[in-house]
Each structure stands twice: as C-alpha cells, then as structure tokens.
Amino acid sequence: MSYSTNNARRFRWWARFLAHLLLATAISGCASFTEVRKFASLSGNAAGFDGITRDYVEAPERRKQYQPAKFYPDLESMKARREAQHASLDLLQQTLANYMHGLDALASGDMRVFDKSLVDVSASLNKASMLDANEKQAVGALSTLFARSATVWYREHEMKKLIGRSNEPLQDVIRAARRIVENGIVADLQVESALIARYYDNIMLAPDNPPEPVAMALAKEVRAEALSRADGRIRSARAYDNVLSGIAAGHQYLYDHRNAIGAIGHGETGPQFKSHINTLRTAYKTLLDVSR
Amino acid sequence: MEPLSADEAFELGNLLRDTAVALGEWRVGHQGSLTRREWDELDEREIALLNSASAMYTAAIGLVLADSEPALARLQSSVKHAKTAIGRIAVFKQALDLASALILFAGAITSGNVAALPVAVVSLEDAAAAIFSSAGSDD
Numbered sequence: 001m002s003y004s005t006n007n008a009r010r011f012r013w014w015a016r017f018l019a020h021l022l023l024a025t026a027i028s029g030c031a032s033f034t035e036v037r038k039f040a041s042l043s044g045n046a047a048g049f050d051g052i053t054r055d056y057v058e059a060p061e062r063r064k065q066y067q068p069a070k071f072y073p074d075l076e077s078m079k080a081r082r083e084a085q086h087a088s089l090d091l092l093q094q095t096l097a098n099y100m101h102g103l104d105a106l107a108s109g110d111m112r113v114f115d116k117s118l119v120d121v122s123a124s125l126n127k128a129s130m131l132d133a134n135e136k137q138a139v140g141a142l143s144t145l146f147a148r149s150a151t152v153w154y155r156e157h158e159m160k161k162l163i164g165r166s167n168e169p170l171q172d173v174i175r176a177a178r179r180i181v182e183n184g185i186v187a188d189l190q191v192e193s194a195l196i197a198r199y200y201d202n203i204m205l206a207p208d209n210p211p212e213p214v215a216m217a218l219a220k221e222v223r224a225e226a227l228s229r230a231d232g233r234i235r236s237a238r239a240y241d242n243v244l245s246g247i248a249a250g251h252q253y254l255y256d257h258r259n260a261i262g263a264i265g266h267g268e269t270g271p272q273f274k275s276h277i278n279t280l281r282t283a284y285k286t287l288l289d290v291s292r
Numbered sequence: 293m294e295p296l297s298a299d300e301a302f303e304l305g306n307l308l309r310d311t312a313v314a315l316g317e318w319r320v321g322h323q324g325s326l327t328r329r330e331w332d333e334l335d336e337r338e339i340a341l342l343n344s345a346s347a348m349y350t351a352a353i354g355l356v357l358a359d360s361e362p363a364l365a366r367l368q369s370s371v372k373h374a375k376t377a378i379g380r381i382a383v384f385k386q387a388l389d390l391a392s393a394l395i396l397f398a399g400a401i402t403s404g405n406v407a408a409l410p411v412a413v414v415s416l417e418d419a420a421a422a423i424f425s426s427a428g429s430d431d
Binding site: 188 | 306309336345349352357360368
C-alpha cells in the first residue's frame with residue numbers, strides 16, 4: 001500500500017470523524033431565533049418612539065396661549081428644567097431601543113458574511129486537484145457545518161448570557177419609564193386639559209362678558225378641539241405605557257425560558273411567546289394610530 | 293426634613309392639580325354670585341396651582357430619572373456587551389476562514405499531492421494575512 005493511499009485513507013477517517021462531530025454540534029445548535037428577532041426588532045422600534053418626550057418638553061411653551069403673560073416666567077423656568085431632562089429621557093428610551101436592536105442583531109446574525117467565506121473555500125476546493133469529488137464535497141460540507149453550527153451555538157450562548165444579565169436592569173428601567181409616563185406625563189397632560197377648559201370657560205362664562213351667541217358657539221367648538229388634542233396626547237402616552245408593558249412581559253418570558261432560547265417560539269412555547277409578540281404589535285399599532 | 297421621594301412628589305402634584313380643578317368647578321358653579329374681580333382672582337389661583345402641579349411632576353420625573361441611573365448604567369453595559377458579541381462574530385469569520393484554509397491545507401498534505409499544495413498555502417496565507425491586517429487596523 002503506497003504512502004499516499006494510507007494518508008488519503010487517514011484523511012477520510014478524520015473527515016468522517018469531524019463530520020460526525022460537527023453534525024452533532026449542528027443538530028444541537030439547529031436553533032431558529034425568528035420569534036426572538038421579531039420581538040426584539042418590534043421592541044426596538046416601539047421603545048424608540050420619541051413623540052411622548054417631545055410633547056412633554058414642548059408643553060410649557062404650548063400652554064402659554066392659555067394663560068396671562070404674568071405666568072410666562074414660571075413656564076420659561078419649567079421649560080428650561082424639562083429641556084435639561086430631555087437628554088436623560090432620550091437616553092432612557094434609546095438605551096431600551098439599543099438593547100433590543102442589539103438582541104435583534106445577535107439573534108439574526110449575518111450568515112451572508114459567512115456564506116461569502118464558504119464560497120471562497122468552495123472556489124479553492126475546486127482548484128484543489130489532489131482531492132477527488134467526494135473528498136471535495138466532504139471538506140466543503142465540513143466547512144459549511146462548522147460555520148453554521150458554530151455561529152448558531154455562539155449566538156445562542158451570547159443571547160442566553162445577555163438576556164440573563166440584562167433582565168433585572170431592563171425591568172428596572174422599564175418600571176422607571178412607566179412611572180414617568182403614567183404618573184408624570186399623563187398626569188401633567190391632565191393639567192393641560194384643565195388649563196384649556198378654564199381658558200375657554202373664562203371666555204364663555206366670566207361675569208360681565210357681553211352675551212355674543214356667535215362668539216360663544218365658536219369658543220365652544222374651539223374648546224372641544226383643543227381638549228380633543230390634549231386627550232389625544234394622553235391616549236398616546238397611555239399607548240406608549242402599554243408598549244413598555246408589552247416589552248417588559250416579553251423580555252421576562254425570554255428570561256424565564258433563556259435556557260431553551262433556540263426553541264422559543266416553537267413547540268410548547270410557540271403560542272405563548274407569539275401571544276407576547278401579538279400583544280406588543282397591537283400596542284405599537286395603537287400608539288402609531290393615536291399619535292397620527 | 294427629608295427630601296421628597298418621587299412618589300411623594302407625584303402625589304403632591306396630583307393634590308395640586310385636583311385642588312385647582314375643584315376650585316374651577318366651584319367658580320363655574322358660583323358664577324352668578326361672583327364679581328368679575330373675584331372670578332379673575334380665583335382664576336389666577338387656579339393657574340398658579342396648575343403650574344405648580346406641572347412643576348411638581350417635572351421635579352418628580354427628575355427624581356425618577358436620578359433613581360433609575362444605576363439600572364440604566366447596568367443596561368448600557370449590557371448593550372455594550374451585545375455589541376462586543378456581535379463584533380466577535382466578525383472576528384470569528386476570520387477564525388472560520390483560517391480553519392477552512394487549514395482543513396484544505398491538511399487535505400493537501402495528507403493526500404500527498406504536492407501539486408495541490410500551493411493553492412492550500414495561498415488560502416492559508418490569505419486567511420492569516422486578513423487576521424494580521426485587521427489586528428493592525430485595530431491598533
């Protein structure tokens with residue numbers, strides 16, 4: 001038996017061994033993160049909605065029209081305080097959005113990058129005249145398995161770690177954001193409604209005002225429109241609060257099932273996690289609808 | 293006196309707002325018995341109360357933001373961690389190229405086909421060069 005025949009046999013043995021090893025890795029890492037990606041992508045987009053913060057910061061300026069000039073200095077100082085908070089509020093939202101976009105990127109991976117490498121290896125293999133067709137196929141298959149199983153395994157491992165260490169601060173940040181929205185921004189918008197109502201009540205009801213039916217009817221109409229705008233802002237803020245609640249619940253689910261992250265959205269966990277995604281999608285759609 | 297907590301500030305804001313609203317309802321309900329001057333004076337009190345409520349909410353939001361800083365810092369560290377993990381996938385691609393080139397190289401050597409070696413060597417050198425040039429660009 002010649003030296004080269006022995007070596008070729010040894011190579012084939014190693015190729016088979018590696019193929020089995022990598023196949024086992026590939027099967028264990030045969031995970032699809034489609035549902036995790038859907039959730040993370042949706043959460044990233046929804047969390048970054050900036051209309052609520054903008055409304056809050058602009059409120060003092062907007063309210064000048066409903067009060068006498070003697071209150072403008074108070075409104076100016078409130079505006080300055082809110083503008084100073086703007087960066088922190090943005091940071092809160094952007095951190096949530098960035099985290100979710102990061103999770104999305106990790107869940108999606110970019111296999112095209114690896115596929116390009118595999119095409120290169122394939123091209124090299126075709127030039128490698130010392131291997132017969134079967135051996136070329138074996139080496140090509142090994143590279144493909146290696147790439148796909150290792151990246152899936154790596155992504156799964158990193159996602160488990162990321163979700164595990166992030167859930168607690170994420171829930172804390174969402175709780176803080178929800179307190180700001182519900183206890184602060186919504187309550188403040190209710191102040192705006194009260195300001196609007198009293199402004200038009202003054203026009204229509206103040207003692208000694210001359211009775212002018214046309215002006216009264218117009219004031220009534222404008223009052224209703226202004227109150228409706230304020231109500232729209234309140235509904236937007238509450239819709240954003242629902243979005244935050246959906247993100248918190250979905251991420252808690254991921255955390256509780258992180259050890260089987262590759263199976264989330266499939267089998268038993270399928271309907272449960274999909275229901276979290278659907279709730280979040282509905283909340284985000286409502287937010288976009290009421291904010292138009 | 294201890295400083296207000298965020299929840300106390302929110303509560304105080306609600307109290308100011310609800311008082312202003314109740315005052316407004318009383319004013320409208322007693323419209324017939326109020327002079328213009330009394331009406332205006334009450335109206336100004338309401339505006340002041342409503343603005344104070346807004347200022348209280350602004351302060352409370354500032355307190356929540358301050359309280360959430362540690363959690364936010366931890367989450368930001370997680371975001372950095374995610375970015376590093378994604379970055380490592382790019383580095384991993386180089387490891388993959390190197391590994392694939394090594395498989396090709398090993399195949400060329402074990403088959404004993406000397407004519408095929410240059411292709412495998414070039415592939416291996418390319419993979420290694422990519423890693424070195426990437427490490428150099430990071431410096």
